[in-house]
Amino acid sequence: EAQVTQNPRYLITVTGKKLTVTCSQNMNHEYMSWYRQDPGLGLRQIYYSMNVEVTDKGDVPEGYKVSRKEKRNFPLILESPSPNQTSLYFCASSLIGAGANVLTFGAGSRLTVL
Amino acid sequence: ELKVEQNPLFLSMQEGKNYTIYCNYSTTSDRLYWYRQDPGKSLESLFVLLSNGAVKQEGRLMASLDTKARLSTLHITAAVHDLSATYFCAGGNTGNQFYFGTGTSLTVIP
Numbered sequence: 001e002a003q004v005t006q007n008p009r010y011l012i013t014v015t016g017k018k019l020t021v022t023c024s025q026n027m028n029h030e031y032m033s034w035y036r037q038d039p040g041l042g043l044r045q046i047y048y049s050m051n052v053e054v055t056d057k058g059d060v061p062e063g064y065k066v067s068r069k070e071k072r073n074f075p076l077i078l079e080s081p082s083p084n085q086t087s088l089y090f091c092a093s094s095l096i097g098a099g100a101n102v103l104t105f106g107a108g109s110r111l112t113v114l
Numbered sequence: 115e116l117k118v119e120q121n122p123l124f125l126s127m128q129e130g131k132n133y134t135i136y137c138n139y140s141t142t143s144d145r146l147y148w149y150r151q152d153p154g155k156s157l158e159s160l161f162v163l164l165s166n167g168a169v170k171q172e173g174r175l176m177a178s179l180d181t182k183a184r185l186s187t188l189h190i191t192a193a194v195h196d197l198s199a200t201y202f203c204a205g206g207n208t209g210n211q212f213y214f215g216t217g218t219s220l221t222v223i224p
Binding site for chain 1: 155204
């Protein structure tokens, strides 16, 4: 089944404790991206990647890192999480090209930073 | 930076009625998307609109795009309870960044 898989789905952590949220897709998509969803703010793009070793900042990259060492994986790294990073995070992927870029989303990862 | 505004933010409508959700965006956008999110779930794609005048329909939902007015609409015809969800529009630019609206929470009342 074509899908985007995120882990963990739920995580409670404490301020400053590094964490990684993994994202993997099995559709051979070139494009992958991360979003955070907060009430009243919709989804905001954190980082995106057009292909292996190519990453760019989205709208709200501060406090986050990403890497794209393999085409299928795009982990989101919080080096020193803070409470304002408590949010619902979505990874998404798509093909690139005219009429494409229709995002397939993962199930979401709910992160709480205490 | 592309800004996307949706209205209304909340919509409560009776079954069988028609209504329209509006999505305004601030600058030129290559393409306009509509996504649906059920409570506690992820987002699923509904439509992508690529050119001025584009219209797409699926069941009771119809989306259109007017690039001159920088406006997209999502029209709901004869609403049914299964359409209760949050609907997001999103604009994309040539840099492959995406900008989402704040979402419209739709509740269809029997």
